[in-house]
Amino acid sequence: MISFFDNLDWDMVWEATGSTVYMTAIAGVSTFVLGLIIGLLLYATNEELLFKNRAFYSVLSLIVNVFRSIPFIILLILLIPFTTAIVGSFLGPTAALPALIFGAAPFYGRMVELALREVNKGVIEAAESMGATKFQIIYKVLIPEALPAIVSGITVTLVSLVGYTAMAGVVGGGGLGDMAFIEGFQRSQNDVIVIATLLILAIVFVIQIIGDLLIRAIDKR
Amino acid sequence: MIRLQDVGKIYRSKRGAVEAVANVDLTIERGEIFGIIGYSGAGKSTLIRLLNMLEAPTSGSIQIDGVEMTSLKPKELRGVRKNVSMVFQHFNLLWSRTVEENIMFPLELGGFPKARRKERVAELIQLVGLDGREKAYPSQLSGGQKQRVGIARALASNPDVLLCDEATSALDPKTTDSILELLVDINEKLKLTIVLITHEMHVIQKICHRVAVMEAGKIVEQGPVAEVFRHPKQAMTKEFVKQLTSPSENELTFAKLRERYPTGKIVQLTFVGSTAESPILAEVMKDSPVLFNIIGGNVGQSQEGALGTLFIQLIGETAATQAVITKLQASDVEVEVDHR
Structure with a gap:
């Protein structure tokens, strides 16, 4: 077993782990913010009580569906010109971010919309009967009441993002996926593949545990 | 206090129009407990929602304290709503907030000085008899306690009118009685006008001064409770009185x-x-x-x-x-x- 890890350059492993965590974290935060906005827009423009606007809803909904339907690996390739234009290169962890965000935010936006729809209509009516404004309904009722579902949604999305970062590695995004593919697969170093897998699993577990703890703390139902 | 003249509400959908409320004339005096009874689908839920404009009438005039509700701008309407509170059948509390925070909710919506909020919430908790439960979440309360929170929340903005939408229909008989007693209590203490809708005649008998009977969107009979109870004229009214006797x-x-x-x-x-x-x-x-x-x-x-x-x-x-x-x-x- 000792000799099995002979190929490992630990500096390389930690750098790759750092890249994966970096991509997941930056893309995660951006996805959370963007997805929340998309979800709120979808919900609010489809709700009589708020800002019902069928045209706006249909267009946004279509865009979301299109981005959700494109397989991530193809999205990566499609976005190369866009990425080169704004990041300056299409290689490296930072260059992977646009594709990660475009892939995850629409997905998360739908989850937020669903979470908001689950909020009891009666509670919204009650707030309305007390003279709440539309914005007060959104930030005092909808978001707090949907929070557990919003948090569990971001947990699921972060786990998918970790998977996406591994795929981004294949097109030169860096990180553990990149390492497993280039150093592991292409150079037939199985130990590199194994260690990359274990580290990705560890990251996913940590995300899931933190998410579960958070939900348990905020869900008072 | 509350005056409805020839009020109608028609819901239009692809499958046609439904007349939920038709030709309703009603006057409710200040300080009275006015009951509206009818079976589900009679239009009473719609009628009570017309009073705070959660539903806009298709025709007719609704006046509260001389203010014509149908011509209010959204901002003015939000102001008036702080004066016309509502209590719901399924309580509609925010589960993410404690008892205290739920009662504070209407105070946060504006117009109430921040410094006095805690004090006001404490008063209300006292009034509805929820001492000691301030920090509990709705999921930890019984149905009756939840409705007490609902009532306290409705009273927080110091309204003149309280609308009760089947406020006791989800409660067992004993709890219903205690909530009804609370309503009578606040009606007397706060000189509050209460409008309630129900399908249960004993609720009407127990606390209402006057009653209106609704059937198919129309008010078929109205009068003082004892009078209607003794001399029910319409078949629908007789049926409700019979429920009791x-x-x-x-x-x-x-x-x-x-x-x-x-x-x-x-x-x-x-x-x-x-x-x-x-x-x-x-x-x-x-x-x-x-x-x-x-x-x-x-x-x-x-x-x-x-x-x-x-x-x-x-x-x-x-x-x-x-x-x-x-x-x-x-x-x-x-x-x-x-x-x-």
Whole structure:
């Protein structure tokens, strides 16, 4: 077993782990913010009580569906010109971010919309009967009441993002996926593949545990 | 206080139009508890939502305190809503907030000084009897306690009008009574006008001053509760009054008694207020040859005192029985003879 890890350059492993965590974290935060906005827009423009606007809803909904339907690996390739234009290169962890965000935010936006729809209509009516404004309904009722579902949604999305970062590695995004593919697969170093897998699993577990703890703390139902 | 004139509400959909409320004229006085009774689908839920404009009427005029509700701008309407609060059948509390925070919710919506909020919440918790439960979440409360939070929340903005949308329909009978007592209590203490809708006649009997009966979007009958209770005119009203006076198992007993005493006459007596509290029956019985067979009855409380019904079978000669009936009627007892 000792000799099995002979190929490992630990500096390389930690750098790759750092890249994966970096991509997941930056893309995660951006996805959370963007997805929340998309979800709120979808919900609010489809709700009589708020800002019902069928045209706006249909267009946004279509865009979301299109981005959700494109397989991530193809999205990566499609976005190369866009990425080169704004990041300056299409290689490296930072260059992977646009594709990660475009892939995850629409997905998360739908989850937020669903979470908001689950909020009891009666509670919204009650707030309305007390003279709440539309914005007060959104930030005092909808978001707090949907929070557990919003948090569990971001947990699921972060786990998918970790998977996406591994795929981004294949097109030169860096990180553990990149390492497993280039150093592991292409150079037939199985130990590199194994260690990359274990580290990705560890990251996913940590995300899931933190998410579960958070939900348990905020869900008072 | 509240005046509705020729109010109508039509819901239009692809499948056609539904007239939920039609030609409603209603005046509700300041400080009264006004009940609206009807079966589900009668339009009472829509009607009560018209009062705070959660639903906009299709036609007619709605005035509260002289303010025409239908011509208010959204901002003005939000202001008026702080004066017309609502309590819901399913409580509609925010589960993410504690009891305190739920009651504070309307105060956060604006217009209430921050420094006085805690103090106001403490007053309300005291008023509705929830001391010690301030930090509990709604999921930790019983149905009755949840409704107390709902009531406290509705009272927080110091409204003049409280709308109760089936406020007791999700509660068991004992809890219902305690919530009704609370409503009477705040009606008296705060001089609050209460409008409630229900499908249960005993709720009306117990706390309302006046009642309107709704059927198919229209108000078919209205008046003081004791009056409507004693002389129900419409079939729908009679049905609701019967809910209270004559449980269905009575019918079985009636059938048996008719068989056993074919000459007997079954009558229903209705007493209101002082007549329910004095020994009228005993006095009539004392000097009459007619035999009284008591079948069943009940006495309930109402805003005008006791409200009772009694079913008896009178066994004796026709003339004598008639004399008893006349005597009872002379003592202000409502007598209805069962002619089957």
